Amino acid sequence: MRIHNLPDFVYFNHAQHVEVGQIECQTCHGPVEEMEIMYQYSPLTMGWCINCHRETNVKVESNEYYAKIHEELSKKYGVEKLTVAQMGGLECGKCHY
Ligand code: HEC
Ligand code: HEC
Numbered sequence: 001m002r003i004h005n006l007p008d009f010v011y012f013n014h015a016q017h018v019e020v021g022q023i024e025c026q027t028c029h030g031p032v033e034e035m036e037i038m039y040q041y042s043p044l045t046m047g048w049c050i051n052c053h054r055e056t057n058v059k060v061e062s063n064e065y066y067a068k069i070h071e072e073l074s075k076k077y078g079v080e081k082l083t084v085a086q087m088g089g090l091e092c093g094k095c096h097y
């Protein structure tokens with residue numbers, strides 16, 4: 001039975017978050033290992049996605065692709081660290097086709 005289900009007009013990719021972003025499943029799904037019956041832990045609203053993108057720094061260590069982007073963008077914004085938002089994570093088209 002499907003519990004987490006975004007509307008069809010939203011695109012969400014697990015690989016981008018779990019593999020590239022290295023976010024733990026529990027960050028979004030809660031303490032699943034303790035759940036007798038699975039429930040929805042996060043609101044899955046647009047604000048939830050956006051807030052995390054505003055707050056989370058992109059992990060650029062040992063990732064050549066990001067090292068280059070990071071250098072360019074951090075110069076542009078004049079910052080040391082780069083959030084997902086500054087990398088483009090607030091652009092409508094990234095989550096909506
Ligand atoms: C950044 C937040 C985030 C992380 C991290 C994440 N998920 Fe998800 N997960 C979601 C969202 C959002 C959906 C709904 C996607 C959709 O409807 O298109 C979802 C859906 C699912 C579903 C289908 C769920 C259902 O209720 O039927 C499963 C299974 C799942 N995730 C497992 C995992 C596992 C396992 C991990 C860790 C390896 C993980 N997720 C990490 C956000 C996340
Ligand atoms: C817990 C934090 C968190 C939540 C919640 C989250 N994201 Fe993300 N998201 C990230 C991180 C971190 C990255 C950057 C991963 C990377 O490429 O290094 C990312 C990247 C993305 C990207 C790629 C952005 C780009 O410019 O390349 C998309 C699209 C995206 N997320 C969609 C979503 C959607 C849709 C939701 C809500 C359903 C969501 N995210 C919720 C942390 C989160």
Ligand code: HEC
Nearest residue numbers: 006007010044045046049050053089090091092094095096
């Ligand atoms: C990081 C991902 C993300 C980005 C960026 C994003 N959205 Fe969304 N948006 C969502 C999600 C997830 C939902 C579904 C929320 C829900 O079902 O409660 C949504 C829902 C919507 C809806 C439907 C609202 C409703 O009440 O049904 C509209 C309209 C919308 N977004 C417009 C935009 C516009 C315009 C932008 C750019 C300024 C944008 N979105 C950027 C993730 C995103």
